[in-house]
Structures are given as structure tokens and as C-alpha cells.
Amino acid sequence: MRVFVTGASGWIGSAVVPELLRHGHEVLGLARSDASAQAVAATGAEVLRGDLDTLDVLQEGARQSDAVIHLAFVHDFGNFADSLRKDRAAIEAIGEALEGSGKAFAIASGTLGITPGRVATEHDQPDPATAHPRQQSAAAALALQNRGVRPIVVRLAPSVHGAGDHGFAAVLVAVARERGVAGYVGTGENRWTAVHRDDAATLFRLAVEKAPAGAVLHGVAEEAITAREIAEAIGRGLGLPTGPAAPEDFGWIGPMFAGDSPASSTVTRELLGWEPTGPGLIEDLAHYVR
Known part of the structure; x- marks a missing residue:
């Protein structure tokens, strides 16, 4: 399988790319700078130059691949609204490129604020009034199931x-x-x-390999x-x-x-056989x- 990875040189992406390669997949990694391109190429992955603002590049990467893992995010807490806008626009652009293909499209989200005060499960739907704003991006991704895409949301632990x-x-x-x-x-x-970064990387690989459309997974060890x-x-x-x-x-x-x-991640472990180590x-x- 050929997998397009945004954020390929980032903290999680730099573990996801070699994880995919070790398991026989090809990787097309998005890189916004020369340094990022060099880091992605050094893993043995193919490089696609662009960023979250080059929506046409994101769409081309999606069309060229059998699955997409979207990890890129602008962590600008001074202008978080713009970061969210870019993330949502990227998801919508990739979703448009994948429409009707049945291809897997996994995005990173988080577990914070889903059910304050009790243990959240994969079945819980966050309250927009209390949950982290990135849950809006997760909802947009899941809605792509109605457009012939296999969307998957991986809610990661904050650490x-x-x-x-x-x-x-x-x-x-x-x-x-x-x-x-x-x-x-x-x-x-x-x-x-x-969750340890290597375990998170394994979960993203398993997600695009076998998670069903509309799956919500918890990257929680x-x-x-x-x-x-x-x-x-x-x-x-x-x-x-x-x-x-x-x-x-x-x-x-x-x-x-x-x-x-x-x-908790009980549902995720049972569904995919994911076992953090x-x-x-x-x-x-x-x-x-x-």
C-alpha cells in the first residue's frame, strides 16, 4: 500500500513513516522545507514538497496514494483559530480528492475534554461546548464516510x-x-x-491497514x-x-x-489487536x- 503522510518529519510522523516502511508499505511524505525533505528522504520515503496551505499539493498526494495519514498541524497557540482553519481546510481538500475511492483517511485528534470527570471511550461523542476545538476537525473527517471515503479518527493521549x-x-x-x-x-x-510515540505509530499503521470506515480509535496506553x-x-x-x-x-x-x-483504549485494542509495548x-x- 502507498500511504501519503502529512507531517511526515514531525514528532509523530517521523515514527509513523519508518513504521509503515518496515511493514512493506510505500510512503509519500509531505515536506515544507529543505530540512524536512532531507529527513523524510533519509528514511527511504518519497518526498512531496508542500504544506497545509498548498491544498492542490495535498490533493495530488492523496490521489497518488492508497491511503492518507494526516498528522500535520500548525501549533500556533497565539493564533489557534487560524491553525484550526488550516487543519479543517486540509481535511476538506483531501476528502474531496478521495471522494468515492473508499481509501483510508486517518487523522490525528485528541482525548482531552471528551467526557470530563469520567473515563472516555471510543464510543463517546464529545460535547462541542467543552471538548478541545480540534474535535471539529474530527467531525469533518468522519462525515466523509458519506462521500465514499474510509475516514478514521485517532484520538491521541495528550502526552x-x-x-x-x-x-x-x-x-x-x-x-x-x-x-x-x-x-x-x-x-x-x-x-x-x-502513550509512547512508537506505540502511536503502530496504531496509525494498523488504522489504515484494517480499521473500518468511521472508526474512532484511542491512542492511549x-x-x-x-x-x-x-x-x-x-x-x-x-x-x-x-x-x-x-x-x-x-x-x-x-x-x-x-x-x-x-x-480507555479497550475498544481499539480489541478491534485492531493493538498492544502498546x-x-x-x-x-x-x-x-x-x-
Whole structure:
């Protein structure tokens, strides 16, 4: 199978591409810069130059391939509305190119805020008033099922961790270094989910290989790690005290880290035979505190 991957050189994409190649698939990777193109080519994948603004390029990549994995996203929290607009436009453009083909189209979404206060499952439909705004993109992708596409939404844990990560866990460590204390909000009993990057990559491969149209999958290896456990692990690693903090002390990540958003992946595991094997977040935090 030939798979078109947007965000091919990104944090998750750079694990998805070699995962696909190892299992006998061909990969066409979108690259927006010379450095990204070199990184994608070094894996043995074919390079397609473009970005989320070149909708015609996205459509050409989709038409040339048997499946699409959409991972590219502009993480501009200063202008998040524009990031969402670009994401939605990319999904609509790719969907138009795939219309009537029956090809798989997997996109990345998230588990945050789906069912605040209880464990979310793949069957839960998020409330637009409380869920993360990217759920709107997920809804747009799933609607493509009515247009002859095989859409799949992969809701990822907020912590997709591993060596080299500059995401959520790394931000929490940086905040602890700056403040001199590893913090949590309130009592720290609010729950956080996590998955190792390699396990997430495996899930995306399985998704395009065999997930049915309209499938919602959860990329969650650990469904309920408390914020306090995370803070204590960071504190141990940095030799810092642990204590309560206000959400604003964490910057842009504060509202998310303060939320209670556990999620399970039982349905996903049973449907695809996905079994995470990577280290857990607490163990993996050793890479972040060196």
C-alpha cells in the first residue's frame, strides 16, 4: 500500500513513516522545507514538497496514494483559530480528492475534554461546548464516510512521549526548572493519559491497514496517571520539591494539565489487536530531566 503522510518529519510522523516502511508499505511524505525533505528522504520515503496551505499539493498526494495519514498541524497557540482553519481546510481538500475511492483517511485528534470527570471511550461523542476545538476537525473527517471515503479518527493521549520529545511533558519539566518546584493544580488527583510515540505509530499503521470506515480509535496506553504522580516524578528527577500551583503558572498548557480527562483504549485494542509495548510516561520522564 502507498500511504501519503502529512507531517511526515514531525514528532509523530517521523515514527509513523519508518513504521509503515518496515511493514512493506510505500510512503509519500509531505515536506515544507529543505530540512524536512532531507529527513523524510533519509528514511527511504518519497518526498512531496508542500504544506497545509498548498491544498492542490495535498490533493495530488492523496490521489497518488492508497491511503492518507494526516498528522500535520500548525501549533500556533497565539493564533489557534487560524491553525484550526488550516487543519479543517486540509481535511476538506483531501476528502474531496478521495471522494468515492473508499481509501483510508486517518487523522490525528485528541482525548482531552471528551467526557470530563469520567473515563472516555471510543464510543463517546464529545460535547462541542467543552471538548478541545480540534474535535471539529474530527467531525469533518468522519462525515466523509458519506462521500465514499474510509475516514478514521485517532484520538491521541495528550502526552505522546519518548526521547527527543519537545511537547507537553517537556514543557512541564521546563516549567518546573524555571519555578524551582514541580507543580500540580489543586490536589493533583486529576487524571492524564499517555502513550509512547512508537506505540502511536503502530496504531496509525494498523488504522489504515484494517480499521473500518468511521472508526474512532484511542491512542492511549495509560488511561489515568494523576497530575501529582507526574509532578512527583519530575521533582525526583530534578531534585525539586513538589507542590500545588495555579493553572496560569504552567502557561498555555495550564488549562489542559488542570483538567480531568482519563480515557480507555479497550475498544481499539480489541478491534485492531493493538498492544502498546513502550515504556510508561513516569518511566520515560527520565529522558526529560537529564
